[in-house]
Amino acid sequence: MKKKALTPEQNETLLKVLKARFEKNINRHKGLNWEKIQSKLEAAPEKLWSLNEMEETEGEPDVVNYDKKTDEYIFFDCSPESPKRRSLCYDYPAWESRKANKPESNAIDKASEMGIELLTEEQYRQLQELGKFDLKTSSWVKTPAHIRELGGAIFCDRRYNTVFMYHNGADSYYAARGFRGVLKI
DSSP states (O other): OOOOOOOOOHHHHHHHHHHHOHHHHHGTTTTEEEEEEEEHHOOOOOHHHHHHHHHHOOOOEEEEEEETTTTEEEEEOOOSSSSSOOOSSSHHHHHOOOOOOSSBBHHHHHHHHHHOOOOOHHHHHHHHHOOOOSSSSSEEEOHHHHHHHTTTEEEEEEEEEEEEEEEETTTOOTEEEEOOOEEOO
16 A cells, blocks of 8 residues: 655655646636645645545646635646556456456456546546547546446547547556546545
8 A cells, every 4th residue: 555645855846847837837727826826735735645546647737726615725647648557447347357469457356446436427528628538548547337337338539520429348458548637635
């Protein structure tokens, strides 16, 4: 089990990376103030740890919204292609049901280990309004229970300048399919 806290040096490095990304991609978070975000981050070391996990898997986390009702900043994985957490079944029951060629893990458990959640289809579409993502890859998204109960799971990508939502068996996995996370702080 990983220690879910960063060293002071790791905190400083991560905050510099996040600030630089924030300043470079101001279109993703118009009207938001970095100092307020950094203050919230510094007060939540476990959230910084999760952002670092997103960063280490090349998710390029960035602030995409602020929820006034809950007073939370919302970070999404904003890497151009699905982060380097791929070749995963959708969830543990799907992974467990595979009799042969089991992948390393599954998207739901991997996200939970990182302290994040999978994007919903709606969140995925919000992300796509901020740029063009997953032009060569695809990403599992949170699957509604009625689909999952029937053995399926959903994923999304962007092709032909259009965002598509598809289905697959939850036990499937592909080298070009990962997942994008969301973290609220």
